[in-house]
Structures are given as C-alpha cells and as structure tokens.
Amino acid sequence: MLEVRGLEAGYGEVAVLRGIDLDLAKGEIVALLGANGAGKSTLNNNLSGLYRPQAGSICFLGQDIAGTNPDRIVEAGLIQVPEGRRVFPNLSVRENLELGSYRRARASRAANIERVYAIFPRLKERASQLAGTLSGGEQQMLAIGRGLMAEPELLILDEPSLGLSPLLVEEMFSLIQQLNRDGLSILLVEQNVVQSLAIAHRAFVLEHGVIALSGPAAELMNDAGLKASYLGI
Template sequence: MLEVKNLRGGYGAVEVLRGVSFDIRAGEIVALLGSNGVGKTTISSVISGLIRPWSGEILFKGQPIHGLTPEAVVDRGLIHVPEGRHIFPNLTVRENLELGSYRRGKANRAQNLDKVTATFPRLKERFRQKAGTLSGGEQQMLAIGRGLMAEPELLILDEPSIGLSPLLVEEMFDLIGTLNREGLPILLVEQNVLQSMEIAARAFVVENGEIRLSGSTAELMDDPELRRSYLGLA
C-alpha cells in the first residue's frame, strides 16, 4: 500500500528526517513508534503532503505521491488524522463529520455517516452538539470519524491516544483494532509503545529522524534494546 524510501526533510535549514524507509502492506497495522520530538509527526506530515520532502520517494499503491498537495493525496485515498484532533469546535458533530467527505466520499455521505455512527455510537447521541463541548475522548472519536467519511484506503492516525485517560486509551486502541479487522490498513504513529505493539503487525522505531529498530511486533517485543529503552524492562 505504502512505500517510503530514504525520506529526508525538515523545517527551514533544520534536517529532521535522515533517510527514513518503511512500508505498509494491505490489511495491516504498522506502528511508527518513538518518544516525543524524534520526527514521527514530521514523517506523517510529509506523507500526507503537508510538508514537502527534501528528497526520497513516497509510493502509494505503486504511484509516486511525494510532492503532491494535501488535497491530491486525499483524492488518492490516503487520509491523515493529525495529532491534536483539529476539529471545528463551533460546528456540530454532524457538520464536522460531513466536512470529512468534502473532497472524497461525497456521493456516499449518508451511508458513510451511518457506518461512522455505528462504529462510534456516542457521536450519534451528540449529533447536534457543538464539537468543542465534547470530552477529549469524544473529540478523538470525532476526528477519526471525520477521516473515515473520506473512504480511506489507508488511514494515518497520529498520536490518537494523547491526552486521554487510561480507560479511554484502552477503548481507543480497541476501536483501532476493530477498524483494521474490517479491512482498513492503518499507519499508527504513537508514543504508547506497549499498546501499539499489541495491535500492530509490524513496527518501526524512530530515533533522531532515523529508523532505529524494525520488524514484526513479536520479534521486537523480544528485542533487548527496545525492552530496555522503551518499555523499561530488563
């Protein structure tokens, strides 16, 4: 589905990404892991066209997308739910969801609205409520639901658990697993290493703008460096 090859990029003269390469196969969750500030969000922003890469290649379904505008990337079916939710607080829940189909999925808006509210029943209960009055967990559901309205062929979720209570984090990861079991491939960009590894097929650990560790989650859980550095285990 997605191939990232030797990606370099950054902000101004500051290089953040130093030759990042990874891939996502059809039907799988791939976790992009690492602590805050290592370049994870920059990677997802470059993939979705929000930041232009300095060099390297990004192939989506075999076609190059590096250098495309964010609108063109969305049109291809690659949908990015950014860190921080970025909902429209003064619009209702329904209006936020409908805006998700502004560029893609408009013809199936009613059916997709039914699908999203079946996945997130709490959003249905709050259809007419202003989005800014929702709880943090509900706002994250709304952000993901808005992304699903665009009929993604690949979904990038950037830090979906950030700022949530432990109970809501558990619920959020369950929902991500459910979406994947329904056939949606997902790039999960997260600091929460342990719970991400529980639902992902493979993982890539980012450190200082480079992929430091990679492999199946089963292999990485046994990697002494990951256990020591990221899980605090001997």
C-alpha cells in the same frame, strides 16, 4: 500500498528525517513508534503533502506522491487523523463529519455518516452538539469518524491515545484493531509502545530522524534494546 525510500525532510536548513525507509502492505496495522522530537510528525506531514521532502520517494498505491498537493493525496485515499484531534469546535458533530467527505466519497456521505454513528453511538447521540463541548475521548472519536468519512485506503492515526484516560486508551486501541479487522489499513503513530505493539503486525522505531529498529511487532516486543529505551526494563 505505501513505500517510503530514502526520505529526507526537515524545515529550512534543519534536517529532521535522514533517509527513512518504511513500508506498509494492504490490510496491515504498522506502528511507527518514537519519543517526542523523533520526527514522527515530520514524517506524517510529508506523507500527507503538507511539506515537500528534500530527497527520497513516497509511493502510494503505485504512484509517487512526494511533494503532491494535500488535496490530491486525500483524493487518492491517504487520510490523516492529526495529533490533537483538531475538530472544528464551533461546528456540530454532524457538520464535522460532513467535512470529512469534502474531497472524497461525497456521494456516499449519508451512508458513511450512518456507518460512523454505528461505530461511535455516542456521536449519534451528540450529532447536533458543538464539537468544542465534547469530552476529549469524544473528540477523538469524532476525529477518527471524520477520517472514515473519506473512505480511506490508508488511515494515518497520529497519537490517538494522547490525553485519554487509561480506560479510554484501552477502548481506543480495541477500536483501531476492529477497524483493521474490517479491512482498513492503518499507520499507527504512537508513543504508547506496549499497546501499539500488541495490536500491530509490524513496527518501526524512529529515533533522531532514523529508523533504529523495525520488524514484526511480536518480535520487537521482546527486543532488549526497545525494552531498555522505552520500557525501562
């Protein structure tokens, strides 16, 4: 479904990604793990077309999308839920959801809103409430719901657990796992190593712009280098 080969990217003369190889098959949760500054957001922004790679290829559903306009990438079904939620604070919950289908799945908007409400009953309760008045957890639900409105083929979740309480983090990872069980392919970009590996099929660890480790999530969970670097063991 997604195949990244030899991806080099950065900002001006500043190199951030140095030859990234990554792939994701239909129906998988693939975790992309790394600390702040490792290059995770740069990779996301290149996958989504917000920046043009300096070298390499990004193949999505058989088409090279490297450097393609973001709206075309959305239309193809690659949807990113950005770090920090980025809801529209002065619009209602329902209006935020409606904007999720602006480029894709507009004809199914009403049905998809009801689907999102079924997944997130709290959003239905707050349908007319301004998004900026929601709690952090509710805003994260709204951001994911807005992404689901476009009927994604692949959903990129960028730090979905950031800023949430431990209880809400548990709920968020359970939700991600359920969405995957329902057939959604997910690229999970996270700093939360343990819980990401617990639900992912495979994982890639990004360090200083290169893939330092990759493999089945269950195997990486027991990797001595990963434990030393990220878990302090």
